[in-house]
Amino acid sequence: MTIDETTTVESVADTTPAGVDSAVDAAASAAGPWAAVELAERARVLDTIADRLDAHAAELIPLAIRETRLPEPRLAGELKRTTFQLRLFAQLVRDGGFLDVRIDTADAQWPMGVPRPDLRRMNIPLGPVLNFAASNFPFAFSVAGGDTASALAAGCPVVVKASPGHPELSGAVGALVAEAISECGAPGGTFGLIFGRDAGVRALLHPRTAAVAFTGSTAGGRALYDLACGRPVPIPFYGELGSINPVFVTPEAARSQAAEIASGLLTAVSSSAGQLCTKPGLVAVPEEAPVLAELIAAAPAPTGELLNDQIAAGFEKAVEQVRAHSAVGVLAGGGPGAALLLTTTARAVLADRESLMREMFGPATLVVTYRDTAELHELARSLHGELTVSVFGDRADDTTRALLAAAATVAGRVLWNSWPTGLSVTYAQQHGGPYPATTAPSTTSVGTAAVTRFLRPVVFQSVPDDLLPPALREANPLTVPRSVNGAPAQ
């Protein structure tokens, strides 16, 4: 998703340089103690944060409405998703599988030619994580959102750089997180909250920061990524940046599913005023599908207000750039409170990819008409990194197989006859993809696998049982899942 990082609400003062250093130093001091907290207790902290958020929903949601202009049902659902997510990570921590314990017992006959020593490997936390919160999900991708939950689950302290879009809500959620941590007796520095763009940069450059999570614009994310890589000691930067989330509708599906596709598209483009990282921004439909185009053009697509004036201005600018192209027309909408449906041809897109394949963060999409399946395939092969690619089709044939295969080469998530919005938080979820969708294509920012971003493996060689971390001891006192000599064992 695409949001610039300029402060838009001035009600909370930027954190001073000394305040930033203090937050990161506190996180660094808490790193050892927090990593050493027993798994069951670490899980209890996550559950307690979830409980506190739920208990204060009646105060938090009105605050969120005021600062984000999002409607109550959306925010209530998002808060539910957020506390569910915290509890899912708590469950993951209790299970212990994320430690990825692998044990090789000593083997004098190991066929490498040299005896194999006893090797016991597990994941340990990376250290203090800096989390740049997003504006468009004031709960689920913000102070107590997925990045914070997964970093805490990994055993890392977290410093959140609050989104400028909802500072008071950030402060309120941050206070609840800090209270929960304190109530559980976890180290105070395990969680910190800072405000302001300069504060975020300072924290990123702080020598004790070990990793960064970011959700925001491609331009802003790239600038921070460059800073993270350019440090004397570079650190991992997990950035979720921009995505167009193309949708390919086959000629068959355009006929047989016209009504469903038209209505689904309008919902996907207009809900949350289109301010979703997974909003479909390009929909390829056959030229010869007047029914589908008419349905799209005819249906109303009411949409709410944008998050704030800055995002509204960014949206307007992005739309203007696409609209200014000579091959682009307006299919429908675009008035106040209505989603905007632009249209152009696949030929135009293929001829000027840079101008026409660009994210418009807000309630707009570009309906692209293709002449034949050859052109559809060419369009599919022209994509760069994406969070999602969706294919609407009727059956398994050469066209749908080729589209799905092309989709998998550029996207983290590939969908069939469904819309990419409404991302589920699950074990198998993958919310990521090649650049510019993210800066780390092998990782996800949603789902339980998000925890691995904040871990690194350590192997212990020939260390006696009483000196090993509990998860690696012969008796497996933590009863974590383990693999032994290359095969799963309990």
Next chain:
Amino acid sequence: MTIDETTTVESVADTTPAGVDSAVDAAASAAGPWAAVELAERARVLDTIADRLDAHAAELIPLAIRETRLPEPRLAGELKRTTFQLRLFAQLVRDGGFLDVRIDTADAQWPMGVPRPDLRRMNIPLGPVLNFAASNFPFAFSVAGGDTASALAAGCPVVVKASPGHPELSGAVGALVAEAISECGAPGGTFGLIFGRDAGVRALLHPRTAAVAFTGSTAGGRALYDLACGRPVPIPFYGELGSINPVFVTPEAARSQAAEIASGLLTAVSSSAGQLCTKPGLVAVPEEAPVLAELIAAAPAPTGELLNDQIAAGFEKAVEQVRAHSAVGVLAGGGPGAALLLTTTARAVLADRESLMREMFGPATLVVTYRDTAELHELARSLHGELTVSVFGDRADDTTRALLAAAATVAGRVLWNSWPTGLSVTYAQQHGGPYPATTAPSTTSVGTAAVTRFLRPVVFQSVPDDLLPPALREANPLTVPRSVNGAPAQ
């Protein structure tokens, strides 16, 4: 390990820019077909490469001796390790567990508040991998070494940038790899070989290169890392750079294991003329351990020639820098063909970390004397990222626990009463660590987990069975290990 990348042997011409582009383009064209090769067939290619190398040992080893000056037994052992490694990755591919298949079945009651769709996730190859080969392991970390084996296992084509230290051997091994690939009917572009520093940089900057593996010096690796991160589309750079591999000997161990430690140290420092990424470069011993120091000083530590004149010059320079420090003296050795044992105090190291904690790539180490365990702990806490840290002790007590804990915070591998040289290739192995040991602390370049560097997950949402990749189909036709709804299933 630390080797500069300047060409030292001129017998093979640098690859031209057109040649580089051609190799990367061929790899990019092979990416789809190679990824699509069935797992059993992919494994057969790895086995066939191993078989060819074994069959040509009688030609390859003399070539390696001539170009690297390493002794025959070491090279024969290394070739055995290399072909074992290829076969271990073949076994990994056949097993299919590296695909990390996770399936969430559709669940209308998913407690997130929104029905969960069917989600099926697996790892797919990243695309063409550029592998900068190392000089010090002409087989195991070179053309058909661990990076190549793990990238091919992942389903990625590989372009190797040959080490300047053994160009003819690189060419010979490369020809055997190419023959094996051709014999198996795999796409020709699956493997390419290029020569020359400029060629390597050009390949790294090529838009179709998807990831980079590097083993070499901190300076050279950092420069290439910066280029990889600075591309318009940044790509993952898996660099294994420098490490001092500190060893901590407790007062008790210095008494009870003096003879074993002295002899083990001399072997670890002198074998392969000290040109190992895991050579112990700093050994902390108690001041009050005259027996240990005398044993170290008295024993002969014969060592072979260095790999080439450039490495010899680099070693001499690094040694001179440490030796020039006013607090550093010579404990023993240092003549032609003998390992050099320098000595200083922990106080001096703590006062001037930058000058004294530096890698000397060759047969030298710095014996550091500490006054008391407080100073020993301070030394342990002062470390930066390391591949390994070793602790020699007699029992589990506060000192050894604290040393092992400090070791785990900075190193990828932590050893007890053993030396870090002689790295085993296994399932649990971890050869990595925080910067500057590597540029990617969550990854390993040795052991089966090395394959994950070249994979990224893709999730398929609501895709019908007959359109799914075989590994994700309901019937599990490939019989790969999978987890379903968060728990392992077969």
